[in-house]
Amino acid sequence: MYQQDRAGSAKLAGVQHARVNLTNKRVSLRWAGKVAPDAIMALKKLGYEGYLFDNNAATGTDRELPGMIKALAVAAFASMNIMSLSTSVWSGADESTRAMLHWICAGIALPTLLYSGRIFYLSAWRSLKHWQTNMDVPISIGVIMAFALSVYDTYHGYEHAYFDAATSLVFFLLIGRTLDHVMRERTRSAVKGLAVLSPRGALVIRPEGGLEYLPLQRITSGMKLLLLPGDRVPVDCTVIDGVSDVDCSLVTGENAPRQVQPGSKLQAGTLNITGSIKTEACAAAGDSFLAEMSRLIEAAESAKSHYQRIADRAARYYAPAVHTASLLSFIGWMFFRGDMHEAATVAIAVLIITCPCALGLAVPMVQVMAARRLFENRVMVKDGSALERLNEIDTVVFDKTGTLTLGQMQVTNAGTIDPATLSLAGKLASNSRHPNALAIVDAALALTDTAPQFEQVREYPGLGIEGVLQGRVYRLGRASFACPHESARLSDTTFACEGSKLASFALSDTVRPGARGLIENLLGSGIAVEVMSGDNQQAVHDIALQLNIPRYTAEMLPADKVVRIETLTKAGRRVLMVGDGLNDAPALMAAHVSMAPASAADMGRNNADFVFLRDGMGSVLLTYRIARDSGRLIRQNFAIAIGYNMLALPVAILGYTTPFIAAIAMSLSSIVVVANALRLRAGPASDGDEHFEFGHVTR
Template structure:
């Protein structure tokens, strides 16, 4: 009796702890409809680790009322349960009673970045140690002597131990790997410098010396880790453009089996020949051919075309396009690894590999600078040992040379300017995603723009509202509310009132428009040659009309708009001596009209993603350094391949991830502003490098001559860092060339009507 009671209490506790994190309501909301009254739920169960677990879970879930089937995948630790809609089974609670904690399965979640975690922890530990040792050093500098001074030195030595043991191991490990393979890297002299500084400081502490240099050694480690952490974050963001495609692609698709049953399969399991159902609002999972159904596809992220493309039986469709209107049955013609999205990934990885060879100014300078300085310190030690015969004095002078020539100022020369410039750009509504991007932006001589969503807003609007009766506009808006078509959304947005009289039925006819029935009357909103029976329709070609029983009620004209300041921004770029081009996947007429409005001589239309990359490669082969400004999936490879890239915040996720800069407002003035700030930051970076090298040109000879103690060297090193930081802060001042924008006509500049 007691045993049973304990078992029951244990089962209740297991259910409470394992199942409380995920409610049955959440399970229902996350489930997918399989049709025929069935739904499928995918759960992640980390506790699954053997065949016995599989049998236990599958047999227990199969006994629940409403469960049709339960499958456990051991490799992914995923439990897939198919159940009837009318009776939701307690899947999570059952797993909890079995002792298995469950949560929603997500195969697109990114793994933890262990390297970044280690860097951040090392940075925190070294920063904490440096701050506390510096406080103790202030007491020593203030005149502490004898036992008090020795106590402060010993406490500093103890605080420095975890800093060197944990934070320093990043450099020690790298240096050892390089030396064990018979080569040198930048971490070798760094490891040598901080080791000698700590060792000499410890010796001074043991022998009751007046000076110890724990503060200089740990501060050096702290500043170096700042630069390394920033570098890792920036390089990792370059990979986010590729990994972002996994989030854009559908996670799975509804497959119709040979016996007519339906099964939801992961995209990786889709094979050519499979019949797939794509509902309205879903993306095409793989390349295929439409077998049944008619709809319209939003291909903007694939081709750049702003107008939806009709899809009918026999039409080829590409992975990534969005189904807008009606369900489609497609036959897969390629596996996911051979789809359009996979091709985009390969293009991006190829372009990314080319950019990986780029080296920052500070890296190039440090590669030459650091070995020379540390060789100088070693030669100084040998020279003083030969002259004086006092190894203690020789080592002290050599350490002073190492500390005074510490690369803190050089290491800060680039990152501090990047941080200040990033703040400056953020104030202007521009985000910097890659620290080296400003350096590259300052070097450009060619600007390439995409059209749709970049030079233009990409969203049509109604232009003739004054000619439309309020009642007709309200009726049209009420009908348009039942469609995802961009023109329907424009009409809905333009409607000022809501038609409260309900319609008996509303149907969308792909490629034609919407048909609504109310009290026996037939309303049609769509193409003129379908909506009403008037003879003279030529003047209305390209418009959208509303008709009642074949009688015209209203005509809707649409236009796309240039982004605010587009003309001004292009003019400023051309005035700066840059070549401006337009490369778009949109139709020739639309591209030509934009090029004419902006006075751009070079414009290319109907360009696929691969050809955009080829054009950039051609420009690069001629020695041109290109800034690519674009949005959407089709621009992502070009954004990666360009010397530097900018995207608007309205871009597709993959476009924003691929770009080096993202501007948050509609105005294209962000492009010349970013260029100007980048050029100023480039000048400040060069000035900082000169200051860092110049400081060492003066300080090194003095240190070599023995006139600088390690304490003075540490102060001089800190001073050089402050000078570099102060110079970078000049970027926040209002001095310098200001980028003025012309807002007179761009905000309302009309483009030709968007085809219906």
């Protein structure tokens, strides 16, 4: 059933890829052939119960949290009562009273440890049953030994017992475990929330004209769909008839509705508000926007960074090391003091105080928080290691069209054109889908629409559009097409009547909001910036000059971009590539780390490490800040976990602590690590120009 790969690790025969997401508690498999491997049996051999994933069940309520809260409440109640009773013992109660109080504490502790501690015992047993170890093994052994020693001490009339240590250990550990579960559940709820936004089905327009309601899973690309006011868009689609306002806040983060008309693209999960529209599905549910976002979130949570791999390796050897240290402490105290009771007490204290819980939580809690903060700010991250790589960049390379710009042309001299002429040009331009024509239509929308309709409209590809009005021929397009007998700059889009120029339109691409501020901040922080574009020399020069980018290269093929990235890499530069087009995909893969806007081509989004959904470039700054803060918090958590154990271990071995103090110290270290991860903050991504230093963000 298993085969060995070159690295010597066991894997299922036929499995090509496996990914474990501990946050969502899922294993994703890709295998060769038509028959699925027996993955469930493999999971059982590792100590886990496996079930086929049910997407409908996945959107239900959290069933674990109520049980954890009940266990925490029971442990808290028992700990408070035992510590209250122990106060009398520690303050000097007589022998008979002390014995009675100890037996009362034992009666409280036993059911509490059985009920509240079962979370740790079951996990430890599953691990030990398969000859493995995890963090719950030393916890369970420590709790059981502390309780057993306390019962022994009570039976033989010793002055002190440690029922308070056992119950307090379970109580504090449950606090950390519950906090960890809550934060993971909040991140997991982001994926659940996306599933809720997806409708169960949609009205499909039959070829003969009738309507049929089909479940979401049966909707395929090419189907015609009818969306009524209040309907969620089921899959990515294109409007083919009708006009409506659509709430696109899921995609853009903006609350203002966007008007859609024939030709407009709609993403799955957006909300149709005002009118009925007919659409054509562009993708199935599994390939639509919502599904892609869910996959990106899950990939970000399950990906292992360099820090996570270090923590995993440390935790793998740490539990055996803890057991060894505890055993050696017992042997040492027996050798030097000869008192088995004292040696057992020290060994239990060592076992409890050095439990690797804090080390195990150091990285995943920060990664969970980072994924959540990025998602809240409409940034999808596909690889946890990308946050570390982003923190190392010293060069940023931008594509131009669709990245530094929105790929949307605009008229820059509309204020100098006669309003009546502009309105008339807009009316003629409305018959074309050319980007320049759409820009003229947008410029004319601000004017009162009094222009008459054109007749005999005809578009000449590559030249322009022609229409007849009241017997006169109007042309809009290249100057040589509109005014063949007049001298005019060929770069201008010209509007003419009977060959006489009425107006010339200066058009330029729309710079993406925040691009200027981003470039200024990068350059001011010593980060090298350049532009690589396949566009013509003049267009790239204009954008580079407008944004004050010192280095730019035009008319580049995809292979040329890869060569440039590789040249920078060989020179020791760590490059962030920001691009959107299909021609940017190879360069995105070659870069040290990469980003792409949501408007990017599918290939570009798939090859980028980060995908930002907002129009503005503020997401780039925000993502860097979260990456930087995540790295700092992970290093702090490592320092807390390692520093605590370096200090606590010799103290426990020398016998300067009791199991009770050890339980509190170890539990508090885990809580401190979780609380430190919760400090990760992220303000909203700004679409405007803001001052940013690679240390803090200020307005």
